[in-house]
Structures are given as structure tokens and as C-alpha cells.
Amino acid sequence: MSTARRLERGGLIDRSRRIHFKFNGRDYSGHPGDTLASALLAQGVRLFGRSFKYHRPRGVVGAGAEEPNALVQVGEGAYRTPNLRATQVELYEGLTARTVNGWPNLAFDIGAINNRLSRLLPAGFYYKTFMWPRFAWLRYEHHIRHAAGLGHAPSLPDPDHYDKRHAHCDVFIAGAGPAGLVAALGAARAGARVMLVDEQAQLGGSLLHAPAAIGGGSGPEWVSELEAELKSCPEVTVLTRATVSGYYDHNFLVVNERRTDHVGPGQSDSRLSRERLWRVRAKQVVIATGAIERPLVFDGNDTPGVMLASAVSTYIRRYALAPGRSGAVFTNNDSGYQAALDMVSAGMDVRAVVDAREKPGASVLAAVSAHGIPVYPGSVVPAVRSGLQGLQQIELATLSPGGDDILSHKGLVDCQVLAMSGGWSPAVHLHSQSGGRPRYDEAHACFVPGPSVQAERSAGACRGSFTLSACLHEGADAGISAAAQSGWPGGYVDIPATEEIDEAPLQALWEVPAGTLSGDGVKKFLDFQNDTTAADIRLAAREGYRSIEHVKRYTALGFGTDQGKLGNINGLAILAGALGKSPGEVGTTTFRPNYTPVTFGAVAGRTLGEQFFDPVRKTAIHAWHVRRGAEFEDVGQWKRPWFYPREGEDMHAAVNRECLATRNGVGVLDASTLGKIDIRGPDAAEFLNLLYTNNWDNLQPGRCRYGFMLGEDGMVMDDGVTSCLAPGHYLMTTTTGGAAAVMAWMERWLQTEWPYLKVYLTSVTDQWSVMSVAGPDSRTVLKAAGCDLDLDTGTFPFMSMQAGQVGGIPARVSRISFSGELAFEISVDANQGLALWQAIMTAGRDYDITPYGTEAMHVLRAEKGYVIVGQDTDGSVTPVDLGMDWIVSGKKDFIGKRSLCRSDTDRPNRKQLVGLKTEDPTRVLPEGAQLVNAPQTERPVPMIGHVSSSYYSANLGRSIALALVKGGLSRMGARIFAQLMNGSVVPATICEPVFLDPENQRAKS
């Protein structure tokens, strides 16, 4: 066991309560305020996982979002969440967690053999080795991925729910450390609408573990005061446990708020969402995301016990634990010394402060010397020695002035914890996502935000200003000016007094030469999660890679779930060294959303399932269809009755019954979903002429006409019947699915091409409930329903419409038919749609009136050879291909006309619409079946067309099909074959597409 322990006092944990949890099957406990990482560290756990490629044992390196090693999957079954950072998982009673890597178990990992074979596994190894033979990659990949681990997504449906919030603010502040807090205060006092967002459970950022006094009190005390004032401002929204995961164009930011994870699965009210994705539109943005400490790059820097200096301080001061009995510091800057002081305060034996600089800062040197800690200037830790529980000894050596060589070895120092600090990398992620290009700051050896592209500014450590007073001043300025620029001047903040020390400059140290402890397998890690080493970067440079983006992809630097938060800057600096450039010339890789992983649940929100994935549009008669037991079909967003099965009927029986009833008696269809557009104005007829292929000048009031609309390419786009209601007033119907697109198409032409046309369009799709009463008995039923119109064919001919009343309800009645039967389409105000439907059903009871669904409608229209746009056409079919050249006027212009004269649309042997009769009349061809001239032709078999519609027709007692066949119109009677997926071949004969009543006697009767 290691000798880590919980401290008697201090920290921000609640020692009065104990929380029990399991890690890798063993029982542990912690306190409120602990993270999974801190609770485990306090109980001596050092091993948190195995590395991705070499399966080396790994411990905790950091204390926050940057943690690359301590990845765990939390929860069981449906609640399992993989790849969480143990440093960010808050404890709750009963939490269960497992490491995501390590097979068969963490202590004995078969994959660790890779560590011994590591010289055979250089950068690009998998690319180079497993790409041959190419077809085998899928098999290799399976095993490689299994070995690589990284958790398992749950296979059960997610029991939690998620939601979204749209939000708008004047000033958005990312990060509630010292800079963000004062920025929020300054903007809030100006009266601006402010959002302050922080990923931690508490506000305060670095103040939660910083030793500095602020405003005469401790950091946490000062934070509480500010928090109280901010929360009292009505226009301030404060979100904690919320990560700004992305910053997009137009100052649009996405925030992922975790609302219930900290209380555990199933513990919160089921009405609470687990996560909430905020979609924020901000006038001004203040980025105050702080900085992430950089590791130093030396042999064995991944050994459990080697941690970031700031993480050591955080564990001691915030979580009140001593991570070991003895420690040392390895740094190239003054900030690392704080870890030495903190380790002393935790009662640890601090054996050395190893400083790569010749001249450490005077203040920090004095402070640690006062505790009798030996300081080694101009020195490095080139290597370490480890045992089963991690770090045991560090090697000391002096560095040559250039930093490239070891001058002399100074022996070994025993210690269990090495706090390393290679300087700080400002968290420029959001600045970069906003479109900014980070710039290299030579003095601090880090990238800082470049010029702003959007309305954003950075403040504090994320801008490269690392002292507390600079953070406070910049934060206040940023918040006040952001508020002023969004129209809220007058903000103010009294900057509290802080204690500052004079800092000596950092000395860039990108890579430490190997030491005497190093054997053949020197490994200086850059990216802990992907096992990318300094040698890999140099190999990539030797192999000719120059761009950091290419090197990233070749070496996997920054590819992990941590996205290179720790290692990328070191990696690009080493590449710069290998290329003889400066880090600024190499530049950074692109920082992309998301900052930390976001669950799919949060992305989906409540837009899920039958109910909410897409709006369900219902007609006024929907409830009746449901009561009647209809099966529904989705047509666009609409629910349409598909068929109405009776007790014991399957779909075929129901459809056959509905078709026979409609042809022989009377059927009724809810046709309300068809698109309807009211067209009004003196130029309406001219407009219709331009939209439709046929002529509309001579359509008289009270008459209806069928039309085709083409795209500019001459292909059929939509169809429908348009009625003339009065001079200059028309009602157009469109397909159900095409309604919105047709309306937009018409408006586009009116507004952009023909603004001189006096025409107004109004969508009335929802205004009218429409039912089609069809069949030989339809006239009788309509009369019985109390229609006050003379329905005789002499006064009310086919393709005409009249206004009247049906059962006392004002109605438009049209004699139009998609079934080919005598039919009356009745349209009424949708508020009375259900009333009319019920009146029709009552009136038709004596005639056994049969409601029919879309499937019967499809069969009935196919019997008549009527096409459905989008089923029998696919965007490559002209009216001529459909054998409907009669509908194309040669006397006027219309959209798509010129395209009909192109050589391709004009050529013979295009696919044309024909009917098909299978030789076996009971055999129904599958829709989409490919057609060939001869089944035994050598491969590749020439395809001559496909089946577009196919049904069993109960009226005809046989199967029928529509098909698009090359040159089909001139091949009537030809024998062709449908080649089916199962290998069978079905012979069929080409025929006219009209199977029933070619003279149209029924519809006109």
C-alpha cells in the first residue's frame, strides 16, 4: 500500500459525512466534496488504468478536465457511462466505477507485452503493418480495438431524459475563476443580462485551491461573497457543472450542463433531465477559462506518482489529502514551488526541488529554503525508477546550458510523488473555436489568443496573464467593457487586494535528455492517452512530415478523449525543434468542439421517439381513424390511415376488401393531407401557365384541371388538381409530401423572377378537411348526407366543382377522382371535418360505406395507371417518359420547357412508364425489382428498368405493376424478366399502364 492519507483538517470536503462507492469491484469511501480521483488517492489507490498502446500502468496526472489517464466508466447496465475523467466525477452513495483499460484486469494486463515490444511499435505502426492485405484490415481492426479498450457504451436504452434550453444574453462568461467572477460582477452591476458558466460544481476555479489571500480573506470566502451578489441579480444566470463545449459562428455557444450525475442514477425526480444542452446566443463573450499546466517530457514521466504540480496542490489544499509520504518538485518556473510548500503543509517529506533554471525566483527560493528543502538549480530529472505501486526514485542531473545534454549525474532521490511543472498553456480552445488564431508568446513559452474574430475577449490565465492581480484586473475590464459594448455602460468592480510575489521568468524546457536509469526503451510521453512519445514526433519529422496537422494524424498526438490538453504544446515544440523552427512557426492544431465529450443524449434532447422525433401532423379526422383501428402510414410528417383491418384481417385482406368496396359500392378516403394553396390576383392564370406544363388560360370558374409541375431540369417535380374558384382565384392541390417545397418554389419564382405578376399565395392546407367519397354509390350517399347540390352529371360534370352545403355544413364539392371511380371530393372548414365525416359515414351505412386507406388508394390509382410523383418518378422522369406528352403545351413557355429539348431528354430509349403483367397472375413483384431482357445473359446483365409500383388487384383478380423500362412505350407485349434478390427470375409482359376502364367511363358516369 502507498502511504497517501487524508489530512486531519483543511480542504473543501465535508468530513462529517461518508459516501460509499465501489471501484473495480472493491469498496471505498469518501466525503462530500470529493471526486472519484481524490477519494481513491486518499485511500492509497495509485493505479487508475493502463495506457492505450503499451498498456503501461498509469496514475492520476491532473485534477480536472485535462486528466488523460484516470478514465473510468461509471454506473452499471443502462446507466453505464464510459470514459469519464475520475478527476471530474463527483461521488455519490453507491457509485460504481471501473477502469476502462486493462484486460483481463488492471494489475495483470496481457497487453503490457506491447511495452516490451515497443521498439517494434513506432508511430504509424498500425498503418504501416495492417494495411496489407487490405481486405484483412477489418479483422485486424477488431482485435486492435479490443486491446486498446476505452470503455463500453451501454447496449440498453437510455433510461434518463435530456433537454435543451435556448438562451440569450448580453455578456457570456466562460469560466468562473477569479477573472470570470469579477467579469460577471462588472457586467451584472451595469445591468446587462449575464450568463456565467463553469464546469465545476463550485464557482471559484483556481481560488478553490490557491493559497493566496484575497480581499483580506481566503479564496473560497471571497468567492462566496461574489456568488451571493451575482445570484441576487435578476438578470444573471449562473450555471455550474456546465461545460462550454463549443463556440460557433455568430457568437453562438453550446453549454453542456450535467444536472443529476452528481446524485447518481435513479436518485433524482424522474421529471428532471439528466443533462441540459444550452444553446446560447451572446452579444459579447468573455473567455476566462484559465490555463492548464504542462507536463515535463522526461523518461518515465508517465509513472504513477508523477503529477502536475498544480494537481498536487489541488489534492492537498482542496481535497485535503497527502498523495504520498515523500515528494519532490521538478519545474522550469516559479509556480512549481508552491507544490513543495503545499507538500510540506501536508506533512510530506519534501526531498528536492529540481529547477531547470540556473536562477530560480528569489521569493520562491527563499520560501522553500526556509523549510529546509534542498533546491537544485540548473538541474533536471532525466529518468525515474518505479515499482509495483509507482514512483520510487528520481534521478538528478545537471543540464547543459543549451538544455540538450546532461552534464553530470547527481544520484537518486527517494520519493513517492513528483510534482512537475513545465509552464502553463492558456486554455485558448474557445478563442480558437471562435475563429481566432492563437499566437506564440516567447516570454511565457505558450500560445495566447490572437486577434478576436467574433465579439469575444479573453481575460486572465487563458490570455497568458498568470498572476492573481492580473486576472482580477483583466477580468473586471473585460466584463465592464463587454457590458458597455452590448449597451450597458457603467459597470464597476473594486479589485480586492492580493498578495503577489515577484516571479522570475520561466525557461522553456520541451524535452529532457535521457538519464542513467534509462535503458534501451526510453519513453518520454507527450500524449499519455495515446502513448505518443517525443521519439514518435521526431520519427515523423524524419519521415518527412512537416505540418503539425499531419504529424498529429500520423502519431495520434492529441487524438484521445482529452484532445491533447496536456501534451499537444510539448509535441509541437518538439516538432519545431526537429524542423529547426520556432513553436510559433509550427502553430497549433485546430481546437475543435467539443471541449470535453458530450453525450449523445444531450445532443438529442427530447427530440426522440415516436412522439417527438419529428412533429406528428394529424388531420381533423385522426381520432376517428384511431377509434376505427386504422394502421397508419407516415407521409412526410403526417399520419395517414394506411388500411383499416377488421377483426382477423391481415393487411392484404383489408386492402382487398377496401378496393372491392370502392369499385363496387362506395368508399371514403381522408384526403386532408394534400397540400392546398390559395392563388389570387389578376395574373394568377399567367402564373399557372408558367408553373404548369399545360394551358390554364381557358379554365372557367367552377372547373378543375390536372397539372404537372417540372423543375428547371424538365423533370416532374409535383402534380395535382387546380380548381378555378372565380376569375383570378384558384385553389391548387399538391402532393402531401411536396406541399411546403412547392409553396416555397412558387414564392421564389414570384418574388425573384416575376415580381411584376400580381399574385398572392396563401397556404390553406390546414384550413380544409377533405374527404373523397368514391364508387358507384357515391352520388347516392352524398344525396343521403344532405348535399344541396344537383349532383347529376349533366349539371355537375367530371372535373368541375361547386360550392354548397353537405349536411348543413358549407362545403366545396369537386368531381375529381384519383381512384378512377365516380367520386366527389368534399372540402369543409377543418373545425367541421369530423362532423362531415361522421355525417357521410351515417349516410353511407345502408350502402356499407367503407373507409379506405392509402394502400387501397395506391392500388386503385395503379389500376388506372395514375402515377405518384416520388414513387413512379424519381427526379429523372419527364412527362414524355410517362407517356403524358398530351399534358405538355407547345404553345407557351413554362418552367422546364427548354430542358425537354435537350439531347438527353429528347433521345429515344429513355426509361418510360409501362404496365407489367406477371405470367403467374398471383405473383406480386417487389417494388424496386430490376428488369432484364433475358435472365441468362452473361454478366454484367444489362438492366433495362425497374418496377416502381406493384400490387395485387382484387378487382382484376391478378397482380399489376408499373415500371420504368428503356424504350418501354414501343415494346408493348414484349416478355421481360424481373431479377429478384433471392436469385429467382419472374417473367412478365409489358402492357399499357392503364389496367382498368381505359375510356374513363366510371369517373365520368
Add this chain to the structure above:
Amino acid sequence: MSFRQSPLIEIETPIHGPGVAAQASFWIQERPFRTHINLRGDPADAGFTEAVAHTIGISLPVDPNTCASKDNWGACWLAPDEWLLIGPKDQDSTRDLGQRLVPLHHALTEVSGGQTVFRVGGDGWRDVLASACPLDLHPRAFRAGACAQTVIAHANVVLIYAGDDPRGEALDIVVRRSFADHLARWLMDAAAEGGFEFLAPATSS
């Protein structure tokens, strides 16, 4: 006269949906069967605007996203030549307006059966709408006299600030009939955490 049926036929009100703290910070109530008219015409034509002013007493708003009201009628700006008029169940005004407009190029289209109005209110109405409406409805951005065309949960809606409700600040949501059931269910689901009351329809005009 046969019966009329609101689009919310499948939702039986009132519904009491208490939130996590047993509260109801949101209420919703349908205002069915009002007269809805989509009106298009040229606002520069004095004959057009006067016809409207004469019949329903409203000077048509010409500033984008504003509305005007008088007595029981309201007029929302939808486009430079398009308005939504909502008024009482009164066929006379519609007929009268239609007759006055006959000589002009216009389009008066009755859409009373094609859409309905949800009135929503309560302390939490902005939060509930923010779950699925991208528009800023903060009092500084959307106040008395404002209307807007936007989406809620993928349904197109017109929002009208309702300053005259005796229960306090409220909002009218005009939604197309076929989307009404979807939107009502979405709003109840979105309001579940804070609690809601789905009141029986307001039958008076």
C-alpha cells in the same frame, strides 16, 4: 349547424401536472374557434388600409413583428404585404371586409379552421418556451405590441404578446391545426419539471 371540433380532440382538459416541487409554474389554455384571416394587400394603398380600419377598427401595423389590437380584434404583421387578423366568431366583419376589398388586388383568406391559439402564462412560461423556441422572449426583447414568427419544437408558430390577460403576463401561440396536438404534448412534456395546468378551453370569444 353541426358541431365544431378543436384540433385538441385527443387531449382531455383540464390536466393537472404538478412539478418536482408540486408546483405549477406554467398554464396553457386553448382559445378555439376564433376567426383567423390571412390578409394580403398593399399597405401603401389607402383604400386597402382604410377598408381594414373601417371594418375592425385597426390601423394595420407596418413595422415588422408588431401587432395592434382593438376590442376583440388583433392584427399581426407577418410580411410587408401580409397580416394575420384574429377576431371573434363573427362572419359579418369578414364578409364586410371582403366586399370592401373587391376592387383592389388583395387576398383575404379565412384560415379559422386551419389554426388555433394557445394562450400560455405562469412564472415559468419563458423557460418552457426556451426548451424549444430559439427566439429571445426576454421582457427587454419581446414585450407588449410584439409578435413574431418562429418555431417551437419544429412547428411554425406566430407568437403574440398578450398584455391583457387578467391572470398576468401571457403569450398567445398561433399554431397550424395539424401541429396543434404535437405542440400541446411538447409543451406539457417541457413543463413537467416546473409543473403545469392545462386549462379547459376558453369558450368565450
